[in-house]
Amino acid sequence: MAAASDVPAIWPGIRADDVNKRAIAPHSVLRRRVAMLTRLFNDQTLLPDVQKFPGWMDDSASDDSKTKDDEHEQCPLGDEDMKGSSRALSEITGDDDDDEEEEMDEEDCGDDVDGDKPKRRGPKKRKMTPERIERSKVRRSKANARERTRMHDLNSALDNLRKVVPCYSKTQKLSKIETLRLARNYIWTLGEILRNGKRPDVVSYVQTLCKGLSQPTTNLVAGCLQINSRNFLTEQCQEGARFHVPNPAFSLHGFPYQCPRLSSPQCPTGSSGPTLRNHSYCSSYDAMYAGGASPDYNSPDYEGHHSPPVCVNGNFSHRQQEPVSPNAERGYHYSMHYSGLSGSRSSAAHGLSYSSGARGGGSHSENVPPFHDVHGSNERAPVYEELNAFFHT
DNA sequence: TAGGCCATCTGGTCCT
């Protein structure tokens, strides 16, 4: 066992506690690691790769990094749990060539143990009886079921997220990664609005929303806002990767943009952006900023607001959770509404489904009403009151 | 047909 004081200072991020806790020992192993790290530091060609790991110099990073690399290097100590998938497979299949594998691993990793091979530690391998094999299979199938459930929960949460970002369609779902990116941009945009207290122009709004999104998603968002994506994409490219409220020179203040849907009872079909196929959306921008216009809530086209959360009281809320009258709906000034379906669809097809696994037979954590008390409403209430006042002016 | 996206299985790791 190496004392903490034996650890050379060049070993980044390793604390004395770590050394003791991890029971690393032979000095030869330590020397080998130091040599390897020294090579890493000296080899300029390796530096970029090394630096790619975020926080790799941190203590936490060193703790995490032990998982893969150190496991491998500790194999002379004979930790059976670290043998990897071939081990698990052989356990299940009951193969008896384990000893050969262990010897091979020890030879691979223990090239400099100077003959005094450390004894194997950890639990001794027990023979795989048919009962144990069966139990292992049962355990595995249960784990698979749990994993499926977990992923379904995650997908339900993503579905809920899709409904509150400013571009929602039942027929053309955003991918998971694009949903997350758009949500990030949307949050950032709202934050900027709160900070600046200014209404951005529509192009800036879309530009900000589309930062880092793929071309199809950008087109989709542009379609939601019913502007030509080329208008802002050209500038977006010039801006580079910097994420900011866009160039005022491109600003279209006073841009006489108005969502047709808001000016007519029904959002017209085919008003979508360049690459949209049979989807009609309505502008979140309008909904946020146009203020006075209200959709026809009795229209067959209105399928409720797959909308960004309403922040009147500092809480995000899905209003579909309880039935509300159309008049009550109108009280939300900047709720947003997206058709998500072609305007020619029948009303039957427009039944609002906020189920998304949560309410509709979902049996998981998504049953929790979304958005409530996500933020501490008390401490943030003044902010939202300001916002509220801002949008009412 | 290549590439993107997704669901599922699986083993590893950490935690209780």
Place this chain on the structure above:
DNA sequence: AGGACCAGATGGCCTA
């Protein structure tokens, strides 16, 4: 020991 979480592998589906 078992559950949660994670990431890699794999195969299916869809679209350009």
